Amino acid sequence: MDIHFENRRIVVTGAARGIGQGIARAFAERGGTVFACDLLADELAALARSVAPARGGRIETRAVDLTDGQAVAGFVAEAGADGPVDVLVTVAGGVRGQVPRPIEAVDEDSWRAIYDANVMTAFHAAKAVVPGMKAAGRGRIVTISSGAGLRPSMTGIQSYCSSKHAVVGLSRQLAHELGPFGITVNSIAPGFLRTSPDYERQWDGYGPAGQQALVERIAMRRLGQPEDIAWATLFLASDYASWITGQVLPVSGNPFP
Ligand SMILES: NC(=O)c1ccc[n+]([C@@H]2O[C@H](COP(=O)([O-])OP(=O)(O)OC[C@H]3O[C@@H](n4cnc5c(N)ncnc54)[C@H](O)[C@@H]3O)[C@@H](O)[C@H]2O)c1
Structure with a gap:
């Protein structure tokens, strides 16, 4: 199976580091024209400098706050200037520097910050790419949710767990809505990286014994790397996955999320 993306436009949100960076890199190395965005301009610039595009691939990076619907629409319009966006991967999210607290100590602003980062960003990005995909009669959307979208979260952060469940729900609903237009929507639920x-x-907080126990609970006996998530994303974004939609794929080294 030779998966490559020549002449395909790929939007990756939350691409400055970690999983998003690994995904942006993987598409550019396989011929894709990647439009990568994040809040973190310096990290994006470093990504653009370090990617080694192949097969005619390239990468454009933009600092965009994806909680701002108008900014997202502008970014996607730029990405789609020469033709519709073929693939959207929504990675932006995370716990935004927060730590677990008892529910009675969680204020509304903290709750919303995580919900906005994980759910509103995916909503804005999907809304912006779908008209072009519908016109083209094809498209791929891959959301990055989490094991926390399918069970309680190891972070212990209620809004993170709730928002990742919402990302899974959004993905399933969009799969149902967009299938008739040739657009698949799937979600990847990473384990801990x-x-x-x-x-x-979070890792430091487990201490040496907790870290060892965590790794021993993983069937494959190792933590994940961004490439593990990128390779699953490439498959779901490829022509080989044209009859897979509305699915949540745990990529966790385990038979469970
Ligand atoms: N690392 C893990 O263990 C793990 C496990 C499961 C799921 N995830 C999810 O994978 C995704 C990527 O996480 P990561 O591990 O690479 O680290 P991360 O959580 O730091 O990455 C999130 C990225 O999203 C960006 N972002 C957040 N809000 C944004 C906004 N409003 N506009 C633009 N960009 C924004 C951040 O700047 C950051 O680069 C996140 O959604 C995270 O929740 C991570």
Whole structure:
């Protein structure tokens, strides 16, 4: 199976680091024209400098706040200037620097910050790409949810768990709505990866014994890497996955999310 994306336009949100960066890189290395966005301009610039596009691929990066619907529409219009966006991968999200607290101590602003980062970003991005995909009669949307979208979250953060369940719900609903237009919508639910300061803090919090126990609970006996998530994304975004939609794929090294 030779998966490549020559002459395909791919939008990746939350691409500055970790999983999103791995996904943006993987598409550009396989011929894709990648439009990568994030809040973090410096990290995006470093990504653009370090990617080695192949098969005619390239990468454009833009600093965009994906909670701003108008900004997202402008970014997607730019990405689709020469033809519709073929693939959207929504990665933006995360716990936004928050730590677990008892529910009675969670304020509304903290709750909304995580919900906005994970759900509103995906909503805005999907809304912006769909008209072009409908006109083209084809498209691929892959959302990055989490094991926390299918069960309680290891982070212990209620709004994170709720928002990832919402991302799964959004993906399933859009699959139902957009299938008649040739557009598939699937979600990948990653297991634990040490990708960013938030996840490093979580990892440190487990201590050496907890870290060892976590790895021993994983059937494959290792933590995930961004490439593990990128490879699953490439498949779901490819022509080989044209009859798969509305599915949530755990990529966790385990037989469970
Ligand atoms: N690392 C893990 O263990 C893990 C596990 C399951 C799911 N995930 C999910 O994978 C995704 C990527 O996470 P990661 O591990 O690479 O690290 P991360 O959580 O730091 O990545 C999230 C990215 O989204 C960006 N972002 C957040 N809000 C944004 C906004 N409003 N506009 C633009 N960009 C915004 C951040 O700047 C960051 O680069 C997240 O959605 C996260 O919830 C991560």
